[in-house]
Structures are given as structure tokens and as C-alpha cells.
Amino acid sequence: MFPSRFAYEAPRTIDEAIGLLHEGAGEAKVLAGGQSLVPMLKLRFANPELLVDINELPGLDYHRADADGTLRIGALARHATLERSALLPGKHPTLAAVAPLVADPLVRTRGTLVGSLCHADPQGDWASAVTALGGAVVAQGPGGRRTIPITQFVQGPFTNALGYDEIAVEAVIPAPTGTPFGGYLKLERRVGDFATAGVAIALQTNGPGGSVSTAGIALTGVGSATIDASAAAQAVMGGPLTAASIDRAADLAAEAAQPKSDHRGSAEYKRHIVHTFTQRILTRIVHQQERAA
Amino acid sequence: MSSLFTEVPVDAPTVATRRVTITVNGARRAAEIEPRLLLAHFLRQGLQLTGTHTGCDTTNCGACTVLFDGVPVKSCTMFAVQADGHDVTTVEGLAGASELHPVQEGFKEAHGLQCGFCTPGMMMAATALLKENPDPTEDEVRWALSGNLCRCTGYQNIVKSVLWAAAKLRGENPPSGALLDTNGSNGAHA
Numbered sequence: 112m113f114p115s116r117f118a119y120e121a122p123r124t125i126d127e128a129i130g131l132l133h134e135g136a137g138e139a140k141v142l143a144g145g146q147s148l149v150p151m152l153k154l155r156f157a158n159p160e161l162l163v164d165i166n167e168l169p170g171l172d173y174h175r176a177d178a179d180g181t182l183r184i185g186a187l188a189r190h191a192t193l194e195r196s197a198l199l200p201g202k203h204p205t206l207a208a209v210a211p212l213v214a215d216p217l218v219r220t221r222g223t224l225v226g227s228l229c230h231a232d233p234q235g236d237w238a239s240a241v242t243a244l245g246g247a248v249v250a251q252g253p254g255g256r257r258t259i260p261i262t263q264f265v266q267g268p269f270t271n272a273l274g275y276d277e278i279a280v281e282a283v284i285p286a287p288t289g290t291p292f293g294g295y296l297k298l299e300r301r302v303g304d305f306a307t308a309g310v311a312i313a314l315q316t317n318g319p320g321g322s323v324s325t326a327g328i329a330l331t332g333v334g335s336a337t338i339d340a341s342a343a344a345q346a347v348m349g350g351p352l353t354a355a356s357i358d359r360a361a362d363l364a365a366e367a368a369q370p371k372s373d374h375r376g377s378a379e380y381k382r383h384i385v386h387t388f389t390q391r392i393l394t395r396i397v398h399q400q401e402r403a404a
Numbered sequence: 405m406s407s408l409f410t411e412v413p414v415d416a417p418t419v420a421t422r423r424v425t426i427t428v429n430g431a432r433r434a435a436e437i438e439p440r441l442l443l444a445h446f447l448r449q450g451l452q453l454t455g456t457h458t459g460c461d462t463t464n465c466g467a468c469t470v471l472f473d474g475v476p477v478k479s480c481t482m483f484a485v486q487a488d489g490h491d492v493t494t495v496e497g498l499a500g501a502s503e504l505h506p507v508q509e510g511f512k513e514a515h516g517l518q519c520g521f522c523t524p525g526m527m528m529a530a531t532a533l534l535k536e537n538p539d540p541t542e543d544e545v546r547w548a549l550s551g552n553l554c555r556c557t558g559y560q561n562i563v564k565s566v567l568w569a570a571a572k573l574r575g576e577n578p579p580s581g582a583l584l585d586t587n588g589s590n591g592a593h594a
Contacts, residue, residue: 112461113441114440117439117440119485120487131425145482145483150463150481152440153462162439163547215565216529216547216548216549217466217476218478218551220475220476220477238578303551
């Protein structure tokens, strides 16, 4: 298979890349890791006139924490780099849990977190984690930069909030304000398959009682877009995790899911998985808290 | 190579090509290519390096794995034009002038293949693993190869082959193929 003809540019500066997108007037697409875009081009689901390859842009392959703890992940930070990162496990356990579960090891060497957010696949893993963490995407266009919260950035299946002449240059994860806990569980039929269902949870606790101060729960692959199960997250906030609050959160997460029956399982089965995963991640967090105490 | 005259159909569009120079297995190779040419096709049809196999052509199977600047990638999922100025190693680049690469030797010793279709991709992914982790556990080998599909072997002997190669690369005496058989039922037949 090979794609329809397209023109190709590999600019060396972001301004040049944005200029090319602007001239492309909606018929140009950004190529980063390409692990979703190239298959879509080959299947001719996408037929852009121009590909703007940003892989040669310097200075985008970073992930770093600001002095205040805000995490910034550049547009060319590959999944594999995040998988090996020493920066994630302590402060950002949800991200650390996602990284090794994205696609397969070969896709992870090329694919990028920011690209995954832009692709806005309802089965994308990163969008769930970034939603649970209350993160955002920084878009740069001819008029400068703007920061778009992830819940507004992902607008629907394969639809993001970028203007045609904007590039998503980084993802931003807020600094933890308490003790961070989190996890990600995904059911897949085999490595590299799309998720049957996935659950991302990020929460922070404060004080000796381990009272949950902030929480986010997001669902992968059980709706037409990443689902922000905010009611489920609310259920565990304001006190320490208990068996009752965990059950309540699992019920609400399963309720928030909008799965469809398909070859990966029935809607009922997927809802059950969401319930189980929510319970399991939160229970593991309780065990971590017990070990730490 | 250049031709002063090529007849084309009257309605054929003008095709824009680009000049690329890619270092393949240590040698710089230049070509005029269309941007939509996949790296896998550049290697196979362009350079006749048919050791890189195209299996699924849908980013699933890993048979087309090559090293791009030393990192294993699926060559069916990037364009050759993206490799301009970069370094590509294919399975043809593994062996020395007269001897096999230890990973190739391992696949031979531990019977790491049956039909052989997935083998080049397996060996490239394994080579990348052993460069990063010279002493992997069986689990780490399985994890590193989880993007490469094999429809024949059940993976048992592939994993043994990589562990064999790891021992050899560490300068240890790798066990003979027969001794690799740990479970007695699905081992090598050496």
C-alpha cells in the first residue's frame, strides 16, 4: 500500500512550519511520529496535499519539569523516551503507567504523546491520562501560543481544537499539589491492539490521613471520544479512600462509559471492565498508602 | 542512469521527486524519490535489499523492522524521504564479511525460525534490545519482541535464540541448542 501523492516539506524552524500550514489553507497535515497518520495515509483515509514533517525541528524532543513542578512534554518526545524516563514514576505515576502500554515497542520508538493527543482517537491511551491529570495542550500558530485544556482540545472522534495553521508544540501537566498516586489499566486482545477498554486514574492526597484533594478518572475506548468520568472522580474526593468510596467511584465510572458492542466485546462486558479496573487501581493505591505509612 | 527522454501518458500529472541521501548499512546511497515512497519499498524495490520483509503493511507485524539511527522502527510506517541524512541498518547489515552476527548465529543454533518470514524483523528488534540491555531476562526479551509477530514458532525458540545471542555477545559460552531446551516439550532439536 502507498498513499496518494502529496508534497513534502521538512522545515527547520517552527515559524517556517506554521507558515507552510498557513499556506496549505487546511490541506496540509503535520507529520510527527506518524504511527497513526502514515497508516491512515496508506489506507487513504487521509489525503492531504502537503505533509509538514516536524521531525527535523530542533528542540521539541524534551520532557522536563519547571521549577514549580509543572511537567512539559515536547511535540517530539517519543513514547519510548517517556517509558524509560526517570522523571515520571515518582511525580506522575499515571503517565508512567501508560507509557509501556501504548501500542507495541516498535511503535513506541517513533510515536509521540502530543501526536497521540492530536490524533484524538477514542482509543488513545495518553488522552485518558492527560484528562485524568487535568492537563493541557499548547498550540502555536501565526498569532502566537495558546493553552487549550485537554477536555476542550479533544472535541470528538479524531477531531481536535487546533486551527489549520497551528502546531501542538507541547503537552502540559500541572504540578502535583499533594502526594501523587495513579494508575492506568488497559485490556487489549494482544500487544498493539486497540484497547477493549482502559481506565486512567490520577489523584493527590494531603495530610496524614491521606485525604484525597484532587482526583481525575478518564476512560479509553468506551465512547466516541475520551470520557472524563468527573462524577466518579468526585466520589473519592474530600476524604481518604474507603471501600465504600471506591465502590461508588467504580459504579459511577461504569455509568459514565458509553461502550458499543463489537468484535472486542459486548457493551455490558466493557462496562464491567471499566468497573473492575476503577476498583483495582484505587485499591492498589490504598495498598501503596498502607505500605508508605 | 539519467534518461533524456521518457514517454508518459498524455494525462499523467507531473510528479515531484526529491533527492535523498541515506546511509544504508554503512554506505551512502542517493536517489530521486517520490515523497510517498515508504522506507520499506525504498529498501526492497529501490536498493534491492529484500531482506527487509513487508508482512502486514498495516503497522502490526514488525517484519519490516530496521534500525533508524540505531533505533528499531517499522519501515512500512515511515517515508524514505524522512530518512534523508539519516542512518538505516537492515538485516543485510548485520553480518560481517565472513561471519554471521551473533543474533543470526543464535537463530541458527536455537532454531529460531520456521518459515523465516518474520526473522529479519525479529533479529533487528533483538539487536536493538541487546545493544541497550546485554543481559536481558526471558521476560525482557518477550517484552522487547512483542511488536514482532510470528505465525510459526510460538516464540519459544525465538526467545532462546536471543538469549543465546546475548550470552555470545557478553563473551560467555552460549549453551548448545539442545541444552537450551528448558521445558522438554517445545525446545530446539539440535
